[in-house]
Amino acid sequence: MTEQDVYRHLREFREAFDKPEPLAWPEISHGQLLMMMSPKKRHQLVAHRLRTKLEPQLGAELVLMIETDMEDAGLGVLRVPDLVVVDEEEATAQGDAIDPRRTHLVIEIVSPSNPGNDYEAKLRDYPAMGVPHYLIVDPRDGTAVHHWAPTRRSGVPAYENRQHYAFGDVISIGDWTIDTAALPRYGADS
Helix, strand or coil, X not given: CCHHHHHHHHHHHHHXXXXXXXECCCEEECCEEEXXXXXXXXXXXXXXHHHHHHHHXXXXXXXXXXXXXXXXXXXXXXXCXXXXXXXXXXXXXXXXXXXXXXXXXXXXXXCCXXXXXXXXXXXXXXXXXXXXXXXXXXXCCCEEEEEEEEEEECCEEEEXXXXXXXXXXEEEECCEEXXXXXXXXXXXXX
């Protein structure tokens, strides 16, 4: 069985899957179906504040989507980013999933229970998928990291550049800015 066969079977299973609460829709990466907990309210508050900062800057030709399938079937990867900026044309195109090569920015908000998913697994998958800008926002410690310019280092997908920020800084991504001063950190109950 090829990697593409495995992906196709996992994709078919995912489509027939009845999502039990409190799980989010599964992601697929490297032959595995990845089950995640649904985002908690503090996570969603961070997503809301990021969205309200970024959306007014996008203009009519771009759309900010929330928790939408993004698929590269050739790589066998299906991810569900917290926030993703795509062309309006891609948002209205045929198919259920976003083409990652048509994205401008993916934002992930680190979960308290599984930070390795954003810092390791997605940091491997997103440059391989051609995502030009990947922003990791971490309310656990009040930091963010912007990765950009996908490349390969010794045959391994990576980003050429990265910039670290602390909550309170203004993040610059191309022509966009995100003021992080109003982003909440996770509390002891997160």
